[in-house]
Amino acid sequence: MKLVFSKSELSKGVNIVSKAIPTRTSMPILECIMIDSTEGQIKFTANDMELGIETIVEGDILEKGKIAIDAKIFSDIVRKLPDNDITIQTDDNYNALITCENSKFNISGKSGDDFSFLPVIEKQKSIRLSQFALRELVNQTIFCTAPNDNNKMMAGELFEVIDSELKVVALDGHRIAIRKKKLEGRADDVKVVVPGKTLNEISKILSTDADDMMNIYFSNNHILFEFDQTIVVSRLIEGEYFKISQMLSSDYETRITANKKEMLGSIDRATLLIKESDKKADYS
Amino acid sequence: MKLVFSKSELSKGVNIVSKAIPTRTSMPILECIMIDSTEGQIKFTANDMELGIETIVEGDILEKGKIAIDAKIFSDIVRKLPDNDITIQTDDNYNALITCENSKFNISGKSGDDFSFLPVIEKQKSIRLSQFALRELVNQTIFCTAPNDNNKMMAGELFEVIDSELKVVALDGHRIAIRKKKLEGRADDVKVVVPGKTLNEISKILSTDADDMMNIYFSNNHILFEFDQTIVVSRLIEGEYFKISQMLSSDYETRITANKKEMLGSIDRATLLIKESDKKADYS
Numbered sequence: 001m002k003l004v005f006s007k008s009e010l011s012k013g014v015n016i017v018s019k020a021i022p023t024r025t026s027m028p029i030l031e032c033i034m035i036d037s038t039e040g041q042i043k044f045t046a047n048d049m050e051l052g053i054e055t056i057v058e059g060d061i062l063e064k065g066k067i068a069i070d071a072k073i074f075s076d077i078v079r080k081l082p083d084n085d086i087t088i089q090t091d092d093n094y095n096a097l098i099t100c101e102n103s104k105f106n107i108s109g110k111s112g113d114d115f116s117f118l119p120v121i122e123k124q125k126s127i128r129l130s131q132f133a134l135r136e137l138v139n140q141t142i143f144c145t146a147p148n149d150n151n152k153m154m155a156g157e158l159f160e161v162i163d164s165e166l167k168v169v170a171l172d173g174h175r176i177a178i179r180k181k182k183l184e185g186r187a188d189d190v191k192v193v194v195p196g197k198t199l200n201e202i203s204k205i206l207s208t209d210a211d212d213m214m215n216i217y218f219s220n221n222h223i224l225f226e227f228d229q230t231i232v233v234s235r236l237i238e239g240e241y242f243k244i245s246q247m248l249s250s251d252y253e254t255r256i257t258a259n260k261k262e263m264l265g266s267i268d269r270a271t272l273l274i275k276e277s278d279k280k281a282d283y284s
Numbered sequence: 285m286k287l288v289f290s291k292s293e294l295s296k297g298v299n300i301v302s303k304a305i306p307t308r309t310s311m312p313i314l315e316c317i318m319i320d321s322t323e324g325q326i327k328f329t330a331n332d333m334e335l336g337i338e339t340i341v342e343g344d345i346l347e348k349g350k351i352a353i354d355a356k357i358f359s360d361i362v363r364k365l366p367d368n369d370i371t372i373q374t375d376d377n378y379n380a381l382i383t384c385e386n387s388k389f390n391i392s393g394k395s396g397d398d399f400s401f402l403p404v405i406e407k408q409k410s411i412r413l414s415q416f417a418l419r420e421l422v423n424q425t426i427f428c429t430a431p432n433d434n435n436k437m438m439a440g441e442l443f444e445v446i447d448s449e450l451k452v453v454a455l456d457g458h459r460i461a462i463r464k465k466k467l468e469g470r471a472d473d474v475k476v477v478v479p480g481k482t483l484n485e486i487s488k489i490l491s492t493d494a495d496d497m498m499n500i501y502f503s504n505n506h507i508l509f510e511f512d513q514t515i516v517v518s519r520l521i522e523g524e525y526f527k528i529s530q531m532l533s534s535d536y537e538t539r540i541t542a543n544k545k546e547m548l549g550s551i552d553r554a555t556l557l558i559k560e561s562d563k564k565a566d567y568s
Contacts, residue, residue: 073556080553103553269364269387272357 001065001090003037005057007083007100013044013057014075016230019201020046020053021071032068034115035088037061045117046071051198052118053205056229067094068112077105118233121224123217125188127161129181131206131214131227137168137179138203145196146172156193156237158244159223163189169244170196176247190218193241198223198234205230285349285374287321289341291367291384297328297341298359300514303485304330304337305355316352318399319372321345329401330355335482336402337489340513351378352396361389402517405508407501409472411445415490415498415511417465421452422487425463429480430456440477440521442528443507447473453528454480460531474502477525482507482518489514 005013017033025031025048034045042061045054067090078086081100089097090109098105141157148154151173158169164187168179202225206214214227225232289297301317309315309332318329326345329338351374362370365384373381374393382389425441432438435457442453448471452463486509490498498511509516 076556077553080549080556082549103550105553105557107557265364265366266387269361269389272360272364273389273391 001035001037001067001088002063003035003042003059003061003088005042005059005086005088007078007081007086009058010078010086013042013055014071014078016055016205017044017046017053018071018075019205020048020051020232022048029068029110029112029114029116031071032110032112032115033071033074034066034068034112034117036066038064038066040064045115047116047118049116050195050235051201052233054118054231054233063089065090066112067096068110068115069096069107070109073107077107118231119222121217121222121233122219123224124220125190125218127166127183127187127190127216128185128213129166129183129216130210131212132208132210133181134214134216134225135203135206135208137166137181138199141168141170141177141179142196142199142203144170144172144175144177147196148172152237153193153239153241155197156195156241157199158241159190159192159194161187161190169241171242171244171247176244178244188218191241192218192223193237193239194223195234195237198232202232205232285319285321285351285372286347287319287326287343287345287372289326289343289370289372291362291365291370293342294362294370297326297339298355298362300339300489301328301330301337302355302359303489304332304335304516306332313352313394313396313398313400315355316394316396316399317355317358318350318352318396318401320350321348322350324348329399331400331402333400334479334519335485336517338402338515338517347373349374350396351380351393352399353380353391353393357391361391402515403506405501405506405517406503407508408504409474409502411450411467411471411474411500412469412497413450413465413467413500414494415496416492416494418498418500418509419487419490419492421450421463421465422483425452425454425461426480426483426487428454428456428459428461431480432456436521437477437523437525439481440479440525441483442525443474443476443478445471445474453525455526455528455531460528462528472502475525476502476507477521477523478507479518479521482516486516489516 014033022030030048036043036045040061042057042059043054044057046052077098081103084101086098086100094109094111096107096109098107145157146154154172160167160169161183164183166181166183170177207228212227214225217224217226221236223234223236298317306314314332320327320329324345326341326343327338328341330336361382365387368385370382370384378393378395380391380393382391429441430438438456444451444453445467448467450465450467454461490511496511498509501508501510505520507518507520
């Protein structure tokens with residue numbers, strides 16, 4: 001295999017798929033990025049079995065082939081290389097030679113025969129919204145998720161579509177965040193629970209441009225995000241989400257309107273005098 | 285006591301003396317900033333017994349007095365207050381009321397009777413240089429110091445003045461840094477070892493302007509830095525510094541000239557493939 005990339009395109013591709021590299025795993029192959037140019041385009045894939053990302057990277061294919069390379073070493077190397085054309089060349093023993101200007105790196109890769117590619121998802125239902133909108137929905141709710149061994153649901157967010165309105169809900173037992181968004185065009189009714197980790201990672205690689213659209217597909221066990229040249233597939237959390245409507249009271253006695261900036265400042269200053277020991281007590 | 289400060293002046297003062305607040309101590313009074321306005325100017329002092337800093341802060345004295353306030357809480361409060369006039373008022377029981385716009389903080393202070401003020405230093409010898417020059421001297425040598433229980437000298441830097449030339453030396457057993465600087469005007473001959481911690485902290489509060497001068501005074505056991513409205517006093521490390529001249533060979537066989545940026549880039553990239561375990565071996 002012999003591929004030539006611009007530094008910026010290669011960085012972008014590595015950065016996107018790295019979001020699916022697990023920090024700790026007992027399976028070394030999961031720490032690898034699969035580079036596959038056998039089908040006429042260069043595809044980067046990473047998959048930690050829960051979350052899988054696949055992206056097409058711009059570059060010239062001088063010789064087709066594929067190889068799995070350790071993601072950490074590879075991304076470190078790419079980051080440190082000068083801003084110029086980067087060539088990746090592999091031999092039959094899966095040794096990769098990465099060259100850029102006067103720099104040469106020899107690293108050993110893997111055949112990737114045991115690499116687990118993204119599952120094929122039956123696109124039963126779908127919705128369409130802007131990448132910016134999804135990023136906002138996630139950012140405004142994700143802080144209410146909490147990994148909880150007793151209740152897996154708290155680590156995820158409810159995605160519910162009824163009558164072309166998407167409702168995103170997160171709760172951690174202390175607080176709840178609900179965010180709604182009217183969808184344009186036809187949207188299927190959906191009710192699934194998406195892992196918070198998936199949403200966290202995807203919000204980092206979504207475009208910030210309100211005009212860039214994306215499709216989200218749902219199957220029984222998976223959610224698939226499709227945007228730009230990238231596909232993200234994640235398992236869903238199985239089970240019934242909390243009954244939100246029963247939790248919320250509708251007759252509040254007191255209602256205040258405050259300036260957001262002043263309120264934030266006041267909370268910030270008052271928090272200074274909370275002792276660390278008191279803070280801990282809050283969560284017990 | 286009742287004092288009024290602008291936020292920026294107060295921040296600056298707190299920031300300067302905080303450099304002498306120890307991170308851990310068994311003596312609570314050392315964690316305090318002493319605010320003293322009894323002599324017609326507002327003086328902030330902090331002293332961890334090794335390093336002491338005193339600075340004059342601009343502000344209005346509506347009522348004279350003094351108080352010792354916990355440095356961490358006080359600096360947190362000052363940082364979070366709005367950018368406006370800040371008033372500090374104390375009562376006879378050493379309770380301090382800090383007000384700014386709509387914010388009020390009540391914190392309890394101490395009389396400071398057990399506070400240890402800066403020692404009076406006999407200004408036997410002195411040198412004069414720009415604050416920028418000292419900052420540069422320190423920044424280019426400080427990485428060669430290393431706290432070492434077996435040899436206290438390694439935690440300090442040699443300051444040696446001979447014939448109006450200041451030589452600063454640091455070494456940690458693996459490497460040595462020597463930096464020289466011609467002094468203008470009259471300079472006394474000096475040979476002392478200054479703790480690295482002192483130099484580290486002082487380099488953070490020195491002006492970056494090459495025109496701002498400072499005086500450095502030496503006594504048998506102390507070094508005193510005097511600049512702007514601030515005095516920094518530090519103990520010296522006692523003992524004889526290493527004999528540098530015997531360590532350096534003068535007949536090198538190979539000499540290379542390299543582009544600094546390219547060399548840095550090469551080292552940076554080559555370092556990527558050093559394993560963590562190898563790195564540790566380097567220091568053993």
